[in-house]
Amino acid sequence: MKTVLVGNIKGGCGKTTLATHIAAAFAATGRKTAIGDCDRQRSSLNWLRRRPESLPPIIGLDWSKDVASPPKGIERLVIDAPAAMHHKDVEDLIEISDVIVVPVLPGTFDEDATAHFLDRLAKVKVVRKNKRVVAVVGNRLRPGTRASDHLDGFFGGLGFPVVARLRDSQIYTNVASQGGTVFESRDRRATAYAAEWGPLIDLINR
Numbered sequence: 001m002k003t004v005l006v007g008n009i010k011g012g013c014g015k016t017t018l019a020t021h022i023a024a025a026f027a028a029t030g031r032k033t034a035i036g037d038c039d040r041q042r043s044s045l046n047w048l049r050r051r052p053e054s055l056p057p058i059i060g061l062d063w064s065k066d067v068a069s070p071p072k073g074i075e076r077l078v079i080d081a082p083a084a085m086h087h088k089d090v091e092d093l094i095e096i097s098d099v100i101v102v103p104v105l106p107g108t109f110d111e112d113a114t115a116h117f118l119d120r121l122a123k124v125k126v127v128r129k130n131k132r133v134v135a136v137v138g139n140r141l142r143p144g145t146r147a148s149d150h151l152d153g154f155f156g157g158l159g160f161p162v163v164a165r166l167r168d169s170q171i172y173t174n175v176a177s178q179g180g181t182v183f184e185s186r187d188r189r190a191t192a193y194a195a196e197w198g199p200l201i202d203l204i205n206r
């Protein structure tokens with residue numbers, strides 16, 4: 001089983017958006033895929049409830065109270081971690097994950113919180129020993145704005161690779177409301193947005 005953890009202590013940075021998209025990308029390859037939703041808001045599970053049966057299936061695991069073992073036969077697991085999670089619990093999730101994906105939005109508060117999260121992440125033994133893949137993803141970018149330019153400067157000083165840059169678009173709220181993703185959307189703009197995920201999906205499937 002391959003496990004991807006999506007986490008950051010910053011709220012609203014796109015954890016659920018990334019977790020649902022990564023799960024959909026896995027499911028599209030025909031692998032038996034599950035999302036472990038650790039957030040009491042259960043956003044990923046609510047998204048799954050809206051997901052049409054015509055789309056590749058994803059199993060929802062309610063881990064909002066306790067993280068349990070995934071059912072047998074799951075080949076791909078995506079964990080949606082809540083912002084307000086105790087560091088020890090995050091460490092336990094890192095332990096069972098192969099890849100850790102960290103979304104970050106443009107903006108000083110987001111950069112500060114993410115820097116703090118990445119500092120702590122870097123100190124976790126398995127990460128320090130290079131036994132985990134860590135991927136930073138810039139999210140809700142609006143090219144040409146001061147905040148997005150500033151985020152590029154922030155990326156330059158990170159000890160972790162920035163593998164994807166996702167633009168800000170209403171298409172994300174639209175697809176989320178229908179249990180879908182930009183990969184599965186019929187919106188004609190979706191292909192261009194889906195392409196921005198390419199390097200992240202490649203890394204995860206490697």
Ligand SMILES: Nc1ncnc2c1ncn2[C@@H]1O[C@H](COP(=O)(O)OP(=O)(O)OP(=O)(O)O)[C@@H](O)[C@H]1O
Pocket residue numbers: 010011012013014015016017018039041043082083139140141166167168169170171172173176
């Ligand atoms: N690239 C994007 N463009 C536009 N809107 C986006 C994008 N990514 C996420 N959003 C929107 O931003 C909001 C927050 O995203 P999301 O719920 O994925 O963040 P989160 O980190 O899971 O939040 P929380 O900390 O509350 O769990 C949602 O309404 C989502 O649709």
Ligand SMILES: [Mg+2]
Pocket residue numbers: 015016017039043080
């Ligand atoms: Mg969330």
